[in-house]
Amino acid sequence: MVSLEDVAKHAQVSTATVSRALSRPEMVAEATRERILQAARELGYQPNQLARSLRQRSSRTLGLIITDILNPFHATLAKGVQDAAEKRDYTVFFFNTDEDPEKEKRALNVLRGHLPRGLLIVPSPKARENLKQVPKIPIVELDRTSGTPGVRTVMVDNAGGAKTAVQHLIELGHRRIGMIVGRLDISTAVERHQGYREALLAAGIPYREELVLPGNHREEDGRQAALALLSLPKEERPTALFVGNNEMTVGAVLAVRELGIRIPEELSIVGFDDSRWAATMHPALTVVAQPTYELGFLACETLLSSLSRGQAALPTSIRLDTTFIVRESTAPPGGLSKGLGKQRRNRH
Amino acid sequence: MVSLEDVAKHAQVSTATVSRALSRPEMVAEATRERILQAARELGYQPNQLARSLRQRSSRTLGLIITDILNPFHATLAKGVQDAAEKRDYTVFFFNTDEDPEKEKRALNVLRGHLPRGLLIVPSPKARENLKQVPKIPIVELDRTSGTPGVRTVMVDNAGGAKTAVQHLIELGHRRIGMIVGRLDISTAVERHQGYREALLAAGIPYREELVLPGNHREEDGRQAALALLSLPKEERPTALFVGNNEMTVGAVLAVRELGIRIPEELSIVGFDDSRWAATMHPALTVVAQPTYELGFLACETLLSSLSRGQAALPTSIRLDTTFIVRESTAPPGGLSKGLGKQRRNRH
DNA sequence: GTGAAAGCGCTAACAA
DNA sequence: TTGTTAGCGCTTTCAC
Numbered sequence: 001m002v003s004l005e006d007v008a009k010h011a012q013v014s015t016a017t018v019s020r021a022l023s024r025p026e027m028v029a030e031a032t033r034e035r036i037l038q039a040a041r042e043l044g045y046q047p048n049q050l051a052r053s054l055r056q057r058s059s060r061t062l063g064l065i066i067t068d069i070l071n072p073f074h075a076t077l078a079k080g081v082q083d084a085a086e087k088r089d090y091t092v093f094f095f096n097t098d099e100d101p102e103k104e105k106r107a108l109n110v111l112r113g114h115l116p117r118g119l120l121i122v123p124s125p126k127a128r129e130n131l132k133q134v135p136k137i138p139i140v141e142l143d144r145t146s147g148t149p150g151v152r153t154v155m156v157d158n159a160g161g162a163k164t165a166v167q168h169l170i171e172l173g174h175r176r177i178g179m180i181v182g183r184l185d186i187s188t189a190v191e192r193h194q195g196y197r198e199a200l201l202a203a204g205i206p207y208r209e210e211l212v213l214p215g216n217h218r219e220e221d222g223r224q225a226a227l228a229l230l231s232l233p234k235e236e237r238p239t240a241l242f243v244g245n246n247e248m249t250v251g252a253v254l255a256v257r258e259l260g261i262r263i264p265e266e267l268s269i270v271g272f273d274d275s276r277w278a279a280t281m282h283p284a285l286t287v288v289a290q291p292t293y294e295l296g297f298l299a300c301e302t303l304l305s306s307l308s309r310g311q312a313a314l315p316t317s318i319r320l321d322t323t324f325i326v327r328e329s330t331a332p333p334g335g336l337s338k339g340l341g342k343q344r345r346n347r348h
Numbered sequence: 349m350v351s352l353e354d355v356a357k358h359a360q361v362s363t364a365t366v367s368r369a370l371s372r373p374e375m376v377a378e379a380t381r382e383r384i385l386q387a388a389r390e391l392g393y394q395p396n397q398l399a400r401s402l403r404q405r406s407s408r409t410l411g412l413i414i415t416d417i418l419n420p421f422h423a424t425l426a427k428g429v430q431d432a433a434e435k436r437d438y439t440v441f442f443f444n445t446d447e448d449p450e451k452e453k454r455a456l457n458v459l460r461g462h463l464p465r466g467l468l469i470v471p472s473p474k475a476r477e478n479l480k481q482v483p484k485i486p487i488v489e490l491d492r493t494s495g496t497p498g499v500r501t502v503m504v505d506n507a508g509g510a511k512t513a514v515q516h517l518i519e520l521g522h523r524r525i526g527m528i529v530g531r532l533d534i535s536t537a538v539e540r541h542q543g544y545r546e547a548l549l550a551a552g553i554p555y556r557e558e559l560v561l562p563g564n565h566r567e568e569d570g571r572q573a574a575l576a577l578l579s580l581p582k583e584e585r586p587t588a589l590f591v592g593n594n595e596m597t598v599g600a601v602l603a604v605r606e607l608g609i610r611i612p613e614e615l616s617i618v619g620f621d622d623s624r625w626a627a628t629m630h631p632a633l634t635v636v637a638q639p640t641y642e643l644g645f646l647a648c649e650t651l652l653s654s655l656s657r658g659q660a661a662l663p664t665s666i667r668l669d670t671t672f673i674v675r676e677s678t679a680p681p682g683g684l685s686k687g688l689g690k691q692r693r694n695r696h
Numbered sequence: 697g698t699g700a701a702a703g704c705g706c707t708a709a710c711a712a
Numbered sequence: 713t714t715g716t717t718a719g720c721g722c723t724t725t726c727a728c
Contacts, residue, residue, distance in 0.1 A: 014698070027698095
């Protein structure tokens, strides 16, 4: 490895001057600077970030912890973060927790040793506890919140998105609307559930516990929950299903197919989070779409600006709007007409 | 941050002893070790990896560069790598190049500054050039190869997989088989194209250039290519399509739908790389499936063992078998019968 | 505007 | 078995 010292010798200056020429060019006379940059180029010098970070006691790196890279939603989040980080010359340490608090804890510990400047995290259900261990670097939570105090959050309007979806079903004439809700120790699930209740309440439809089933956000959970919901006696069985995340929606749709139930004639379905699969499956799925990439990008930008400017400048929490996309998987209970293919923003 | 020195004071030993107690426990008397570990625990000590790496002139980190995190294939690869790395206590620096050689170059440079122990890369078309800049750390190429000498590779049997797919179409009676091939400066595309030719050759079917269209691996490229292929005059138009990667397959299928052509009655389609979308779309897609997760995991293990043991021990290149999965998107040209739903391994 | 020197937190000779 | 010491490559006072 070619070091600062090599460049210094080559340019006939001290290491201090080389360091300045590279990091604070204005502190060095133009001629010297030129000579140094030239030397650096010739030698193919690349600063050793470890040494630099050690000395400065802080590195130009960020930690990114997500829960499921195989979920396109999270992959998109990661890309948004990555792009924003790269734009500002930050490098990201990447971890995947599989929704497992232990893995999250380990990731946090490992990360600690690398002195990242900040942390972006999709918190696991035990994140609040895990995050206590971490020294007080700036943290931004994405997609959901652990409730840890002093942490910024960037999320979508889950309750609003869910409410719009359920209202749509109600407008179509549905009264028995089931929900596959997700784990209630995760904020998104709680909020979407909340939106579901609000919509029912607003329409004067009583909330029925037996129509609401939890799941662990995986495809198989969605399948099981749908199977359970749809095997209720005919009179009790929901005529529409609102599913709280994308993976579970896949499972639910597969379950419906297994049972030979027709969508939307016999059952309407709305999913949360759009995906290629949702858009191209048959019938195309009506969904609450999220600005996923923006979520990641914005979260990272929020973090980075909180680093440069004084912390106070920025909002502590951001909510992005969802978009409701009506496609073909929803229709009146009798199956009389199809969806209209329109889109609408939840708020303006 | 609590440092080694803090622990040393607390345990009444020198920093050297603390360092040993942590990194080479057997070099320290049991009693002392206990005392030190206890102190470390009490103080919540976490080693500063930057200092450690600087001193050892090598860090317990790996670089991972992939070309498209939004492609589930690559996301799965990343997860495999990640899991293997974590198992061995390595941390990964993650980069996404979007297939852009410039981004790759930057990623490589940034990485250099962090002194990773090794590099895992899905090489861009210009990787061979870019990799020259990098000091000689161990490198493993995943999925495809740049042809850089001295680099290990972990790939699937692309030619074999493609050949099996095309043979299947030939057996069904197809003679005009189109291929959407991908960029020919990427090894996977070349190899799959090779397999396609071999299958035709073996069956005595002449290779026709106008039936083979390149694409840039994106959905839209697949769509355009399919549109072009299917707008050939009736007599020239292929009765079957073999598409060289998953994203382009999506585009091709969408194009076919746009044109109102029925699959498999009027056109058979085989894709390369399985996905949830392929499995659940209608009709379910016949594909050459890849052991994607294993590819990533194995690539990382290969890299890591080459680090610990002497380099010589391991094979320089690994090929994994693909699996051919017949589903519903292929049938005889006339559309007389459906696929059989069987699976078969390409080799045994 | 530039250089000398100290030191970030750790590990690895070398001594004791 | 443990301590002393030097130094990884860089940045940053403090002099000049």
